[in-house]
Amino acid sequence: MEAINDSPRLSEEPPQxxxxxxxxxxxxxxxxxxxxxxxxxxxxxxxxxSALITRVGGMGGPAALMLTMGGVGRVVIAHGGEMxxxxxxxxxxxxxxxxxxxRAEQFSAYLRTMNRFVEVEAIDHEPDDAEALELARQxxxxxxxxxxxAERLRLNRAAVSAGIPFIDAAQWGMTGTLVVVQPGQTxxxxxxxxxxxxxxxxxxxxxxxxxxxxSMAALEGIKILSGEGQPLWGQLxxxxxRQGRISQINLQRxxxxxxxxxx
Amino acid sequence: xxxxxxxxxxxxxxxxxxxxELTLADDASLEQALLALEEYFPDDRPLPPTCLLAVxxxxxxxxxxxxxxxxxxxxxxxxxxxxxxx
Ligand SMILES: [Zn+2]
Numbered sequence: 070m071e072a073i074n075d076s077p078r079l080s081e082e083p084p085q086x087x088x089x090x091x092x093x094x095x096x097x098x099x100x101x102x103x104x105x106x107x108x109x110x111x112x113x114x115x116x117x118x119s120a121l122i123t124r125v126g127g128m129g130g131p132a133a134l135m136l137t138m139g140g141v142g143r144v145v146i147a148h149g150g151e152m153x154x155x156x157x158x159x160x161x162x163x164x165x166x167x168x169x170x171x172r173a174e175q176f177s178a179y180l181r182t183m184n185r186f187v188e189v190e191a192i193d194h195e196p197d198d199a200e201a202l203e204l205a206r207q208x209x210x211x212x213x214x215x216x217x218x219a220e221r222l223r224l225n226r227a228a229v230s231a232g233i234p235f236i237d238a239a240q241w242g243m244t245g246t247l248v249v250v251q252p253g254q255t256x257x258x259x260x261x262x263x264x265x266x267x268x269x270x271x272x273x274x275x276x277x278x279x280x281x282x283x284s285m286a287a288l289e290g291i292k293i294l295s296g297e298g299q300p301l302w303g304q305l306x307x308x309x310x311r312q313g314r315i316s317q318i319n320l321q322r323x324x325x326x327x328x329x330x331x332x
Numbered sequence: 333x334x335x336x337x338x339x340x341x342x343x344x345x346x347x348x349x350x351x352x353e354l355t356l357a358d359d360a361s362l363e364q365a366l367l368a369l370e371e372y373f374p375d376d377r378p379l380p381p382t383c384l385l386a387v388x389x390x391x392x393x394x395x396x397x398x399x400x401x402x403x404x405x406x407x408x409x410x411x412x413x414x415x416x417x418x
Contacts (some may be wrong), residue, residue: 241415266382272417309340
């Protein structure tokens with residue numbers, strides 16, 4: 070049985086010749102096409118899809134890497150600043166020689182070395198409200214991995230306005246959470262947090278948890294964009310690595326949500 | 333009756349002082365459970381108002397604004413202090 074999920078942006082149109090997988094691409098994705106993973110049609114949907122990941126630190130880095138290696142056709146990353154030493158306890162897209170260099174440029178160059186079949190675009194800053202909305206209209210999915218709720222809520226609002234799925238990936242210490250939003254159908258991030266929780270600039274983080282949550286976000290993205298498997302729509306998944314505990318919550322929409330209440 | 337308590341997210345330090353289980357009167361409400369938990373928190377480190385609340389997987393709001401339901405024996409009260417690290 071081919072499990073097709075109900076992602077709102079999956080194209081109903083038959084793929085064009087350029088959307089078909091070449092023999093080289095079929096060889097590249099050989100281990101992820103088959104029973105229990107993707108169908109050829111699902112892999113072709115990934116090829117036609119695009120995703121914005123912002124930012125690409127300890128979580129967004131692994132998320133962008135897994136989407137690129139998995140064959141999402143167009144991967145857009147956004148991250149400002151230059152690589153600093155403390156990044157390297159969790160940054161998988163950079164290494165010692167990259168210290169002091171612009172993050173977006175270095176990380177996008179690395180991603181391109183990982184999959185020549187994927188188009189990688191880099192934005193060297195954090196998008197403001199207008200740019201976030203503009204970007205949301207040009208992609209099929211947003212994965213939010215910034216360090217503040219203000220940015221997360223901005224990206225959530227952009228995704229809801231554009232009508233595209235939104236994945237919020239967040240962590241603290243050895244714990245992380247994932248929220249998967251289908252605008253108008255499930256709770257959005259603002260349904261959970263009508264007021265942004267306080268900002269904590271220097272949050273603690275162990276690289277193993279940020280890579281775990283980033284990879285889980287990428288897997289949700291791959292399911293959504295391929296149309297296969299069952300995304301965690303409307304769920305909050307918490308993985309508390311410190312306590313060794315997984316919790317899953319069915320999120321409720323708020324009728325008076327400023328962001329999605331009118332959908 | 334007894335309910336299970338799970339604290340996660342930014343509230344890891346609270347989890348270390350909270351009981352895993354809480355004994356309440358039969359048909360106690362979520363509000364009563366939260367009041368009972370309050371005594372376990374140091375005065376200077378209460379749960380944040382934005383902390384998410386769920387009972388047995390059902391999302392009920394935040395500490396500052398939630399739907400108070402009647403609890404049942406064996407319910408799991410989950411408190412998730414929001415995390416935003418990237
Ligand atoms: Zn909402």
